[in-house]
Amino acid sequence: MSKIKVKTPLVELDGDEMTRIIWKEIKERFIYPYLDITLEYYDLGVEYRDKTEDQVTVDCAHAIIKHGVGVKCATITPNADRVKEFNLKKEWPSPNGTIRSILDGTVFRKPITISNIPPAVKAWKKPIIIGRHAYGDLYKDVEMQIPGPGKVELVYTNTEGKEERLLVHDFKGPGVVMGQHNLDKSIESFAKACFNFALSEKVPLWFATKDTISKKYHARFRAIFDAEAKRREEEMKQAGIYYAYYLIDDAVAQIMKNEGGMLWALMNYDGDVQSDMVASGFGSLGLMTSVLVSPDGKYEFEAAHGTVTRHYRQYQKGEITSTNSVASIFAWTGALHKRGELDGNQELMDFAKRLEKATIDTIESGEMTKDLIPLSTAANKKQLDTFQFMEAIQKRLEK
Ligand code: NAP
Ligand code: MG
DSSP states (O other): OOOEEOOSOEEEEEOOHHHHHHHHHHIIIIITTTEEOOEEEEEOSHHHHHHTTTHHHHHHHHHHHHHSEEEEOOOOOOOHHHHHHHTOSSOOOOHHHHHHHHHTOEEEEEEOOBTTBOOSSTTOOSOOEEEEOOSSGGGGOEEEEEOSSEEEEEEEEOTTOOEEEEEEEEESSOEEEEEOOOOHHHHHHHHHHHHHHHHHHTOOEEEEEOTTTOTTHHHHHHHHHHHHHHHTHHHHHHHTOOEEEEEHHHHHHHHTTSOOOSEEEEOHHHHHHHHHHHHHHHOOGGGEEEEEEOTTOOEEEEESSOOOHHHHHHHHTTOOOOOOOHHHHHHHHHHHHHHHHHHTOHHHHHHHHHHHHHHHHHHHTTEEOGGGTTTOOOSSOEEOOHHHHHHHHHHHHHO
16 A cells, blocks of 8 residues: 655654653554655653753744644653652743743643443533633732721723722722733634634534623623624634524533534633533543644644653553553544645545544444543443554554
């Protein structure tokens, strides 16, 4: 069989620990034998990040901007223990945070659904994708404990020195107060990325806030989304999808009765909370993918889970591991499919779908890693180790 030619380089970001072991295996089994592809390789393993003073992270983000699509392995975000373990120069920042800020991107989390792994919520049939705004609100707030009686005010001083004041509360006794902010520019980028991703996935877009109560702050988010919806109206109509605004409590109630298949965009705090609810409802961390999308349509695909350190320790001791590689495989198929779309390469898109089908068919036939055993309703379940599982997928792909 001749290999499929891929004309544009794909940006590859290698990572750490158990996912780095899986990564190499994915390339050897599923990429090199089938594709004639240039992988522009960046080693984001923590040792090389340390060696380059994290320059490699900045470089790979710019490579994604240049080529349009990247695929990333999970990476260690160093803390004090990791600094000691790897003898690092310092606690380098999270690579995901660095790449996200260079791309000005939004992260979307998408579960992989499998017919014999029923979600905890009976109504859910299709993936619910969550888009969380990742700037401001509670996460950049300032807070004060109020010891006793006194006035708290909001004061805005413009560049000419003119003041605008608003009473927050006239305290008669002790209490607490908080100041939050957000930026039009950040909300606009978020809205753009959400419309890009809804169009790319061909799914409807829901956005939810509490603008009945927060008539300026939450209402600003809604107005920016509504304006973007107006600009993208024709594109959405052509794709056969819609944009809808809901009150957050209405959206939460509806999501529990809905079959899914939408992109649900949320403010920072709501996204933090609801993404964990949705992820646990769909089953395993090993079945959750994550896509970073920039407002101008650059994409980075990865698994939502970390480097699975606990399994790596077993691997280092020569013990058998049963790490689920599905989300990492889908990071590759997502990136290859997007590369195919951008290059007009149907053969490559078909290959990505075939690899996804081989992966899902393997699990549906009863062969799976340990994390899925308690979740699957398959009659003849067989637990495979990390490598046997990938071998089983490869056998199906060969057929
Ligand atoms: P983790 O790697 O996601 O693993 C936590 C636990 O979840 C594992 O011990 C395992 O449970 C289960 N799990 C996760 N992925 C799995 C998979 N593919 N197959 C089977 N089980 C899986 O989180 P962590 O242990 O908190 O973090 C480890 C490192 O990853 C840290 O250094 C952190 O900085 C980094 N991290 C990176 C990213 C990223 O690059 N996007 C995200 C999160 C964390 P059992 O042990 O019970 O089997
Ligand atoms: Mg959370």
